[in-house]
């Protein structure tokens with residue numbers, strides 16, 4: 262096994278004689294300014310400029326971080342399109358990471374839709390044309406054979422959080438080939454900005470197993486591998502090698518599987534979740550988010566989960582994940598399996614998931630297949646109940662969309678829900694906005710403001726009938742940064758279902774306590790506070806379940822645990838730099 266590239270040790274964080282932290286850099290001169298993790302640009306002090314051989318390479322005026330932010334924010338304001346703003350911020354990230362995160366945290370609500378959904382969808386689609394800088398690890402059929410060497414090229418020595426996608430089902434927009442790297446990058450930005458993970462503790466990964474998109478395969482400018490997707494044993498071997506390489510180089514890392522299609526998502530999760538600590542964001546993160554929102558929505562009606570009849574639309578990773586978490590939530594409220602079955606319906610593209618239609622072939626769908634007897638006496642036009650017929654006959658009070666099918670929830674469907682309940686819960690969760698099942702303004706209009714709504718992508722508040730409605734963003738961003746950070750801080754050997762459920766419960770509790778009576782989710786500006794609470798309670802759950810390998814926290818009180826996690830949150834600041842004695846040596850000069 263080759264040792265990690267010696268050049269990757271660019272710096273060490275140390276403490277001086279007064280206990281103050283500083284960065285000892287092994288790289289000086291022009292190359293130092295090229296490393297976004299270290300580059301302070303105009304923020305280097307005079308002493309640093311002299312000591313580090315960069316005097317004269319940056320403008321004479323020395324900026325504070327807040328001056329830099331002001332200047333950068335003005336330039337940001339001159340961008341004229343969302344994708345332009347996205348590229349601007351990504352370029353900043355690739356130039357000066359402390360400045361990027363400091364600016365992002367100051368303007369989280371404004372910039373989240375630019376860096377994350379919906380604009381990230383456009384960035385994924387255009388990734389080959391907007392690609393600039395080597396961020397993240399590209400594992401492909403051309404290097405997976407020696408991936409244990411390739412991973413040593415990563416210039417980070419203590420990665421704790423990896424987001425990896427095979428891009429087979431990016432958001433609601435399907436196979437995106439290599440472009441999915443933009444999702445891994447975007448999600449990890451949230452781990453840092455919202456979760457508090459250290460900026461040098463993250464690694465975005467694209468698992469380029471190929472693409473089945475003819476247009477990409479035919480495009481000479483497409484930056485991924487030009488071959489069809491691996492399947493079956495070849496696919497498994499590819500991922501096995503990746504997982505082994507991660508476990509070897511970064512034994513403390515947690516992997517978030519992101520945007521895998523139904524065909525691979527459940528398989529990959531189950532194959533590896535006990536090999537390396539890992540979770541699937543679209544199954545578990547989205548599931549936890551949805552159940553938290555449903556608890557909050559039911560509370561507004563003076564009810565609980567078990568008073569609702571749920572129709573989950575979509576049987577991909579998101580849909581089945583959401584259905585699974587609703588199921589767990591109903592069981593926790595004391596319902597039997599049979600009672601859950603009468604209250605939880607999953608609708609696929611062809612209609613209600615009902616026995617004898619081939620759904621049995623996939624183990625992950627089995628708990629949600631309705632027996633024929635369940636639809637006896639239903640009024641149906643054909644054999645398999647349609648979405649509308651399911652809503653009508655089952656008496657649905659809550660409908661959730663995870664289909665990527667824009668406009669699927671029409672007026673007729675919504676009116677059918679009003680026949681079942683005065684306050685229908687309607688969550689069109691598909692991302693990005695262009696793929697949403699219904700526009701919230703239409704839902705408010707059709708229900709005269711009675712619908713309780715949450716969407717996956719952000720919406721501005723909407724006026725209806727003289728009232729202003731805030732639309733909750735039901736996005737897994739309320740779950741994964743805290744879930745992952747809690748798992749990192751507790752050094753969880755496994756991410757258990759209990760930890761995921763605890764994340765959901767925390768989000769529901771937080772909303773009830775802090776967000777006002779009409780809120781289904783907190784506002785995005787509170788993402789950092791929510792994530793901190795999620796992290797604390799997830800870490801506690803890991804200790805309770807005996808999967809925490811972090812001895813220091815094992816006997817801590819809740820308060821001490823919260824302090825421990827808060828102390829380890831990273832906040833953007835410029836630490837003083839000192840030149841290390843072996844600066845030239847590390848550069849190989």
Ligand SMILES: O=C([O-])CC(=O)C(=O)O
Nearest residue numbers: 378432433543692736737
């Ligand atoms: O990325 C998001 O906004 C939420 C998510 O995981 C998805 O839609 O796949």
Ligand SMILES: [Mg+2]
Nearest residue numbers: 432519520543
């Ligand atoms: Mg996703």
